[in-house]
Amino acid sequence: MDPNANLEEQRELVATINKERDDGASDPDELIQAALRLTELVEALDAWISGGGFLPREWATSANPGPPRSS
Numbered sequence: 001m002d003p004n005a006n007l008e009e010q011r012e013l014v015a016t017i018n019k020e021r022d023d024g025a026s027d028p029d030e031l032i033q034a035a036l037r038l039t040e041l042v043e044a045l046d047a048w049i050s051g052g053g054f055l056p057r058e059w060a061t062s063a064n065p066g067p068p069r070s071s
Helices: 003-023 028-050 057-063
Strands: none
Touching (some): 003 028, 003 057
């Protein structure tokens, strides 16, 4: 599994769901399908990380910024 691609797709689905909700012109079936896919991705990423897999690049970078800089 590619956690970077997984996170990217999760973010795209969240944006789609939020846009559809905010526009008020959403197709309930499309929203359900997007939510189901998002659930699959979240579960897959959780299993990946819980099983010892590496974090998505953006999370790893922000979670481990390195030592504090001296002023």
